[in-house]
Amino acid sequence: MNRRPNERGAGKSPPSSNGDAQASIAMSETHLDEFTGEIEQSIATRAFVKLTLGKYRGHEPGLKNIYVRLVEVKKTSQLSFLYRYQTRDVFKNHPVPEGLALIRSLIGADFLSAHLFILTADLRIEYNKKRAARLITRPPTFTEPPPVAHDQKKRRHIELDGNVYLRALGVTNEHGEVRERMGDKFRQINKFVETVSGLFVSSPLAGKRELSIVDMGSGKGYLTFAVYDFFNNVLGISAGVTGVEAREELVHLCNDIARQSGFDRLSFRTGHIEDFEVEEADILIALHACDTATDDALFKGIKARAAIIIAAPCCHKQLRPQIKPPGVLRSVLRHGHLLEREAEMITDSLRALLLEESGYKTKVFEFVSTEHTPKNTMIAGIKKSGSAGAVDARRQLEELKRFFGIEEQYLERLLSVADGK
Numbered sequence: 465m466n467r468r469p470n471e472r473g474a475g476k477s478p479p480s481s482n483g484d485a486q487a488s489i490a491m492s493e494t495h496l497d498e499f500t501g502e503i504e505q506s507i508a509t510r511a512f513v514k515l516t517l518g519k520y521r522g523h524e525p526g527l528k529n530i531y532v533r534l535v536e537v538k539k540t541s542q543l544s545f546l547y548r549y550q551t552r553d554v555f556k557n558h559p560v561p562e563g564l565a566l567i568r569s570l571i572g573a574d575f576l577s578a579h580l581f582i583l584t585a586d587l588r589i590e591y592n593k594k595r596a597a598r599l600i601t602r603p604p605t606f607t608e609p610p611p612v613a614h615d616q617k618k619r620r621h622i623e624l625d626g627n628v629y630l631r632a633l634g635v636t637n638e639h640g641e642v643r644e645r646m647g648d649k650f651r652q653i654n655k656f657v658e659t660v661s662g663l664f665v666s667s668p669l670a671g672k673r674e675l676s677i678v679d680m681g682s683g684k685g686y687l688t689f690a691v692y693d694f695f696n697n698v699l700g701i702s703a704g705v706t707g708v709e710a711r712e713e714l715v716h717l718c719n720d721i722a723r724q725s726g727f728d729r730l731s732f733r734t735g736h737i738e739d740f741e742v743e744e745a746d747i748l749i750a751l752h753a754c755d756t757a758t759d760d761a762l763f764k765g766i767k768a769r770a771a772i773i774i775a776a777p778c779c780h781k782q783l784r785p786q787i788k789p790p791g792v793l794r795s796v797l798r799h800g801h802l803l804e805r806e807a808e809m810i811t812d813s814l815r816a817l818l819l820e821e822s823g824y825k826t827k828v829f830e831f832v833s834t835e836h837t838p839k840n841t842m843i844a845g846i847k848k849s850g851s852a853g854a855v856d857a858r859r860q861l862e863e864l865k866r867f868f869g870i871e872e873q874y875l876e877r878l879l880s881v882a883d884g885k
């Protein structure tokens with residue numbers, strides 16, 4: 465087939481007669497044959513990467529997309545269908561021929577768009593309201609085969625069935641279903657444990673059977689409960705988790721829910737991050753702790769020599785008054801809104817560099833889509849064994865500060881004072 469960008473349509477102009485309509489239907493069938501033929505062939509040649517069905521027009525409440533992957537179940541290939549609903553995901557595996565038949569029945573009927581990724585091309589079939597199809601071929605997004613995925617029956621996510629804390633925190637209703645307005649929170653919880661899990665396996669902690677975790681500014685504890693549940697009940701690792709929170713009523717609430725859940729190594733303490741003595745922390749978490757409270761938490765994590773430090777900063781106020789934009793940037797940063805965004809980026813870049821100077825490998829990334837929450841930047845640090853890169857990090861940090869006329873970032877001050885500088 466032609467792998468150059470290519471688009472073929474059926475029914476771009478409205479059919480003017482019965483004959484035209486029939487020709488359009490026939491052309492759409494040809495496109496669907498070609499599309500499903502490519503799925504089948506790519507599975508046979510192991511060139512299949514994934515298939516996404518979108519623009520759902522069926523009758524299943526809340527269903528948005530289906531994602532199809534190839535998985536190995538007991539040494540045989542199956543097609544794994546992930547049904548993504550507004551508030552939950554449902555997996556179903558099918559033998560390949562059955563899965564192919566199902567895909568064919570869904571495209572152009574319940575789903576008006578299907579996007580196929582194979583190693584030689586990306587193909588998209590799109591239907592208009594009259595169910596006339598266009599087939600679009602583009603160069604491939606993926607040129608490496610995906611790793612062989614295995615059966616998803618093993619628990620990977622936070623379970624809804626019988627989940628005491630999600631019910632007590634108001635995420636689920638009395639039937640154990642995620643409440644309409646809590647869909648984003650539930651998605652954020654799952655994304656967070658997935659992120660922590662990814663960091664854990666790539667850290668020096670991988671393989672440890674006992675962990676100590678501190679969550680600074682734990683709030684209502686959504687993510688603290690989830691991280692406890694995930695390590696202890698999904699990964700089977702004995703993890704003690706402490707939430708630190710300034711608001712006493714939240715601490716009481718969370719301790720009550722921990723008791724009800726039978727989470728005997730989860731406790732919440734009333735206190736301020738800056739005053740809290742972290743005796744031991746393999747993983748230090750600070751999610752959405754306001755302004756310099758994030759710096760206090762990062763500082764505590766560095767000093768405790770935590771192997772993993774995870775922060776999702778919020779409201780970056782400290783640096784903003786210090787920024788003196790140089791030259792041409794003045795015309796950009798004279799707008800308060802843009803200055804605010806720039807201050808966020810500079811603050812988080814300086815935090816990442818300070819972590820690097822302190823012996824961490826860092827990543828700054830979007831951990832949950834902006835669609836679900838605007839507070840979605842995550843800084844993750846994984847402790848390295850040596851101090852390689854520290855000098856370079858300091859040089860970059862000084863350059864950045866000089867460029868923007870910054871005197872001192874708050875975490876930098878905490879670290880300098882602790883080092884007696």
Ligand SMILES: C[S@@+](CC[C@H](N)C(=O)[O-])C[C@H]1O[C@@H](n2cnc3c(N)ncnc32)[C@H](O)[C@@H]1O
Pocket residue numbers: 680681682683684685686687708709710711714735736737738750751752753754757
């Ligand atoms: C926006 S909430 C985030 C809660 C939770 N980490 C999350 O992401 O869902 C921030 C919480 O941090 C607490 N907090 C802010 N500054 C703090 C400090 N210096 N010490 C202790 N708690 C603090 C607030 O009381 C609030 O409950």
